[in-house]
Amino acid sequence: MKPAKNLYLNTPQLKAELDRCLNCKNAPCMNACPVNCNPQEFINYAKQQNYAESVKTIMRNNPLGQTCGLICPDKFCMAACTRSRIDFAINIPKVQATILEKHRQESYCDVPAVLNGKKIAVIGAGPAGIAAASELVKAGYKVDLFEADNKIGGALNMIPETRLPHEVLEKDWNFICHKDRAELHLETPKNPEAMLAEGYDGVIVSTGEPHCMELGISGEEHCVSFMDYLKHPEKYQTDGRVAVVGGGNVAADCAFTAHDNGASGVELFVRRRLSDMKITRSEIFDLMDRQVDFTTMTSPEKIEKKNGKLSLFTRKNHFVDGKLRPLENTCIERPGFSLIVKAIGSYADAKTDSDNVIYAGDCKHGGSTVVEAIASGREAAAKLDKILNG
Ligand SMILES: Cc1cc2nc3c(=O)[nH]c(=O)nc-3n(C[C@H](O)[C@H](O)[C@H](O)COP(=O)(O)OP(=O)(O)OC[C@H]3O[C@@H](n4cnc5c(N)ncnc54)[C@H](O)[C@@H]3O)c2cc1C
Ligand code: SF4
Structure with a gap:
């Protein structure tokens, strides 16, 4: 296998890309992002050398920020970037991946001091499941994340290392996971129907497309x-x-x-x-x-x-x-x-949400992109939170 090349920008390239941002009034880049990540904001922090805030801005809405930065297609933020109508779009995903690769330090997860007493099972640790688990932890839930495979990432593990070094997934996960509140159970396939009987208050199913x-x-x-x-x-x-x-x-x-x-x-x-x-x-x-x-x-x-x-x-x-x-x-x-x-x-077999069991990601919407699967996981978490907390 060929080694990965040019996955990140070097320092002059990063500076050049940051300097090309026009600080557009309506942030079209953010509006085009399925998870509403705000490139304008993280670029501005990076320009001021405030990389800690830049990193937080990226990871606030996107628990797989570096992964997305490496493989997100150019049809979202880049297609909307105003610069594409002047010369060429800012390579926002690559800027994002570079900031995280070079400037991410200790982990960060903004959680409430006290748990809300409810426990959720998330089945499938692909992008949708990771996003759902991360949102639920931020909302005060205790989460058990069950994965049939022996590693996290789901379909992302099929992407060649030359495009997505798999250690990047681990880096993203280690950055956002709050180990006391989100427990990962590898090699543990689960049946969604059985989970409520096992004592969980709600279940998110993000099992991808197996066929x-x-x-x-x-x-x-x-x-x-x-x-x-x-x-x-x-x-x-x-x-x-x-x-x-x-x-x-x-x-x-x-x-x-x-x-x-x-x-x-x-x-x-x-x-x-x-x-x-x-x-x-x-x-x-x-x-x-x-x-x-x-x-x-x-x-x-x-x-x-x-x-x-x-x-x-x-x-x-x-x-x-x-x-x-x-x-x-x-x-x-x-x-x-x-x-x-x-x-x-x-494809996956057809799925319909039922009381307290919400489907997310590719198993619900069909084959999509990593960022859309993350958006779907976040939405499922918000929906479940609304059901459980009125
Ligand atoms: C080869 C390839 C290349 C791709 N390239 C890109 C790209 O360049 N850019 C991009 O944006 N997107 C790309 N995608 C798409 C992207 O990977 C998917 O859209 C995304 O991974 C879907 O996320 P998900 O969480 O819904 O499902 P998945 O990633 O499929 O994760 C589902 C997880 O659930 C687990 N699971 C299944 N059943 C059970 C069970 N009963 N109990 C416990 N766990 C279970 C599976 O083991 C898996 O880990 C690519 C996909 C493939 C296959
Ligand atoms: S659309 Fe492009 S130029 Fe405008 S704020 Fe976003 S990244 Fe900067």
Whole structure:
């Protein structure tokens, strides 16, 4: 795996970015942030070298401030940044990640002196669960955070270390968690229905999306799902050619991983156009930097195994009245792949809130982004607090 590069700004770069902030009257950057983080405020504190307040401003609304800083897409604060209409947007996430990486010191959690006597179970320690637990602790609850896996972070653990070093998750968690009030139970899967009977006053369920979408084609058993692949890339290491089916940032992470693990070539098969891919510009450049091929407007038809190699049969798509349709008689065989990874999405079974049991994050809203999952966790905590405290 390639080492992570350029994740943070150096000191002159940070100063230059801080100096470009226009201190806009209506803070469009803050309004575009799903957790209402206030870049204007933390930038101003940083300009005055008051990094302690800058750090607090970031972490007040975002318990995974550094994590978000490294992987938040450019469609929120950066898209709204006034500078993008003058020259180019301030790289707010990178500024945020850099301030936390270089200037965060002791932990900080603003909690009431006395507990309110109520106990909440949060099931799932991904971004939504961590955010819910952190909000509930701030509101005076005692929280048990249950995680089936042996580490926190949920789907974030599938992101390659080159984009998100996993120690950053731990740093964020150690900074905001108040260990006397939020107890983490790893390798402890829980059934939401049973928790109220176990004596909890309320339950937040943030269990993510555990199922991978199927391609629905013959020979599908010859390919590997993105979850299996990204959780254990070492099991699928190859120096042959790798095909990745999908066009989002999960597919991009599979392509990065295959390249960095020694694949001789990586090809992304994308159903729609390059411009429709749900990845950031910098991810596109990173893929190009690794010589990943993009085969767009193309869908898989079937997979066959021949002499130890895999053939992917594909057909072209085209738009008819704005709708994507298969283009007849375009099926071709693409032979010689060592590995085919399917990365076309994931899903959870439908969830509905009931008395004192609130769902949050991707298991409720479908696949989203880390910052939206955090916003959802915070909302769930506020909703539960309202139910329990009238
Ligand atoms: C490969 C990949 C790349 C991504 N890249 C980006 C990106 O660049 N930028 C971005 O913003 N977002 C990205 N995302 C999306 C982001 O990771 C998710 O939106 C976010 O993690 C969802 O958070 P969550 O807490 O709802 O669920 P999850 O993160 O899925 O967490 C759910 C947790 O619940 C646990 N759990 C499940 N069932 C139980 C149970 N019964 N008991 C106890 N625990 C249980 C799971 O083990 C898991 O830890 C990416 C996702 C993937 C998969
Ligand atoms: S929108 Fe951009 S320039 Fe304006 S306050 Fe926010 S970060 Fe600064």
